[in-house]
Amino acid sequence: MAELENPHVMPKAITFLSSLLQRVSESNDSNRRFEPQRISVFHGLTRPTISIQSYLERIFKYANCSPSCYVVAYIYLDRFAQRQPSLPINSFNVHRLIITSVMVAAKFMDDIYYNNAYYAKVGGINTVEMNFLEVDFLFGLSFHLNVTPTTFHTYCCYLQREMLLESPPPINPVIALKSLKLQCCFSEEESATQKQQLTV
Template identity: 55%
Template sequence: QLTKGNGVFSGSTPIGTSLNTFHGVRAPNISIAKYLERIYKYTNCSPSCFVVGYVYIDRLLHRHPDSLVVSLNVHRLLVTSVMVASKTMDDEHYNNAFYARVGGVSNAELNRLELELLFLLDFGVMVSSRVFESYCLHLEKEMLVNGTTQKIEKAFISNPVDDVTEISAENTASCSPLLSIGLS
């Protein structure tokens, strides 16, 4: 929904340059849902990595509000954010070359995307258990709206981050475009 709406919006409005590194020449011929399933199937990352990856993308949009998630960048944003989440969340994870094969990009490109994401986030990759739980609840509500009754696995080992150190965007009452529209 978000990428469709932003695709129409971006045709009439200049897009910020923050996400240019993530833009492909053309949109991949795979749906977002199938792409996420592929990442999950082949990387064996924990389900919490997808929630944390979602947090990263939302943080990115708060830090760079002129940026839009569109069909040309969403797949690269997803594989990169899930990979970084896996590195911070999971005890064991595959290397960048493996994620690159799964994600359909070159290893060199994924290395660049990872660095770009980290710099765009100011290396703010820690997620408190409170923020994690709030994103899980939001995603479950989105799934209910879309006719899915599945619960999100909430196995989460809290990182030693105080709630005080969270970015201000997560402490505001306003919802980001990503949270209000959803990723699908």
């Protein structure tokens, strides 16, 4: 994706991702009365006043991780949502899920990255909480962090296609309650030859 190549310009993919997460959060907020949702360490007592887009812009400005980390963070969020159906992404947990997924992606993808204390400051939380969030996120993913080139390319193509359409896909309320994935099918049936660490 061309817009991922310039580290100084806010990639359009991140802007689109913020819009997608906003729509998923709002959908799950409105359906909280119909579906039981478990409270986790990712939940805040109140909705953060900072918007999802401004939050992602802040992370992009200060985290200095490679732009591809945001695609991997998106993949992690999708995996987390699928593996933890009782913890749908909503306005009370989306910010903590975002900062955690980006930090984990940076640690997995980049040779040089900031420590948890730094990400805690960027995310507006304390270091102890950041540590708890990381552990819970990793267990929530069952430590499934590897992303094959095929999977990475599939998610990139999806983001690029939807950005060209200039609007996020319509939300399927049933799917949105349980998964971040919307109107698209990402195959993670990876053969043994594909199971190599992604290098970008």
